[in-house]
Amino acid sequence: MITNRKIEHLTLCTEEDVESGKTGFSDIRFVHNALPEVSKSTLDTTATFLGNHFSNPVFIAGMTGGHPETTRVNAALAEAAEQLGIGIGVGSQRAAIENPKLIESFSIVRERAPHAFVVANIGALQIKEYELEVVERLIEMVDANALAIHLNFLQEAIQPEGNTDAEGCLEAIESVSKSVRVPIIAKETGAGISREVAVRLKKAGVSAIDVGGAGGTSWAKVEAFRASNDPTLERLGTLYESWGIPTAVSILEASSLPIIATGGIRNGLQVAKSIALGASLCGIGLPLLKPALNGSVHVINEISSVVEELKVAMFLTGSTELDDLRSTPLIITGETAQTLQLRGFNLMRPQERR
Numbered sequence: 001m002i003t004n005r006k007i008e009h010l011t012l013c014t015e016e017d018v019e020s021g022k023t024g025f026s027d028i029r030f031v032h033n034a035l036p037e038v039s040k041s042t043l044d045t046t047a048t049f050l051g052n053h054f055s056n057p058v059f060i061a062g063m064t065g066g067h068p069e070t071t072r073v074n075a076a077l078a079e080a081a082e083q084l085g086i087g088i089g090v091g092s093q094r095a096a097i098e099n100p101k102l103i104e105s106f107s108i109v110r111e112r113a114p115h116a117f118v119v120a121n122i123g124a125l126q127i128k129e130y131e132l133e134v135v136e137r138l139i140e141m142v143d144a145n146a147l148a149i150h151l152n153f154l155q156e157a158i159q160p161e162g163n164t165d166a167e168g169c170l171e172a173i174e175s176v177s178k179s180v181r182v183p184i185i186a187k188e189t190g191a192g193i194s195r196e197v198a199v200r201l202k203k204a205g206v207s208a209i210d211v212g213g214a215g216g217t218s219w220a221k222v223e224a225f226r227a228s229n230d231p232t233l234e235r236l237g238t239l240y241e242s243w244g245i246p247t248a249v250s251i252l253e254a255s256s257l258p259i260i261a262t263g264g265i266r267n268g269l270q271v272a273k274s275i276a277l278g279a280s281l282c283g284i285g286l287p288l289l290k291p292a293l294n295g296s297v298h299v300i301n302e303i304s305s306v307v308e309e310l311k312v313a314m315f316l317t318g319s320t321e322l323d324d325l326r327s328t329p330l331i332i333t334g335e336t337a338q339t340l341q342l343r344g345f346n347l348m349r350p351q352e353r354r
């Protein structure tokens with residue numbers, strides 16, 4: 001069942017409009033620097049996350065594996081990660097635990113990206129049930145540098161086969177965080193992570209957060225498509241398709257831990273804004289799916305365009321390295337500013353407060 005679902009999700013994500021909601025990035029602007037006094041050709045896009053170094057901050061969000069046909073998708077994504085010197089995640093490895101024949105659809109990532117920072121993936125709902133030995137197998141399967149534990153309760157609430165018993169997840173995350181040898185990244189999948197949840201995750205021993213905010217791929221929308229012969233579920237998915245904390249807001253909400261900004265990141269200007277708000281890396285999912293079906297060259301081209309776009313934002317703000325983006329003036333307006341103010345955030349950067 002899981003294997004069929006994986007391929008259904010992949011097909012829907014490549015054939016239908018599965019995005020919904022607002023990321024908040026359109027409310028955020030840099031102040032143009034007419035005298036940047038830096039050379040665009042020598043800008044440094046290198047990024048650091050959990051002590052690892054990357055040639056640029058783009059991270060390939062964990063999406064797939066779990067069906068024989070996904071092996072070539074993961075292979076293309078992994079080859080791109082290896083060639084570009086960036087990090088990569090895999091999709092939920094649950095299917096490979098239940099059917100070892102599917103291991104290759106995940107292990108291909110480490111095979112094709114021997115030097116990359118690879119992130120294993122499993123749901124919080126699964127780790128509640130798994131023995132520690134099973135969690136260790138997930139990490140070994142891709143020789144992972146970190147383990148992402150995903151939180152996807154919006155999707156579970158709409159999926160016909162969804163599991164909505166969220167009790168005991170934090171305790172399970174805490175127990176895994178204490179026991180495994182790699183850092184744990186808590187990861188949403190499109191509804192974002194709040195300050196309160198980030199603090200609880202930090203206390204539980206989580207090392208980083210992938211905000212997986214709203215405004216990009218909507219799992220409620222994907223499930224609404226899948227439920228086209230079940231009017232109740234279809235209606236539920238449509239009602240909740242834009243539910244969640246916008247990615248730009250969630251970056252600030254979850255800032256008590258190092259952050260991967262994921263959810264609706266579609267260009268290098270949004271990457272620059274995410275870094276300026278405090279993210280260390282920026283995850284891109286859906287836009288890499290179709291290119292991956294056509295081979296690694298297409299994935300490399302897409303990510304290279306994003307990096308070029310990032311460089312122009314750096315140039316026009318006089319930022320020689322990513323860290324400089326964090327101190328460049330930023331204007332936050334509209335719904336994003338209102339939301340942040342209502343949530344108690346100071347919109348002025350420390351150096352702007354007079």
Ligand SMILES: Cc1cc2nc3c(=O)[nH]c(=O)nc-3n(C[C@H](O)[C@H](O)[C@H](O)COP(=O)(O)O)c2cc1C
Pocket residue numbers: 009010013061062063064090091092121148150187188189190212215216217262263264265283284285286287289
């Ligand atoms: C086809 C597809 C499958 C995904 N599968 C998983 C998964 O198994 N585990 C997970 O944590 N996130 C999964 N995601 C979520 C992504 O990692 C990411 O958080 C989300 O797609 C938002 O980013 P985007 O708007 O750039 O697509 C999947 C996304 C897509 C598009």
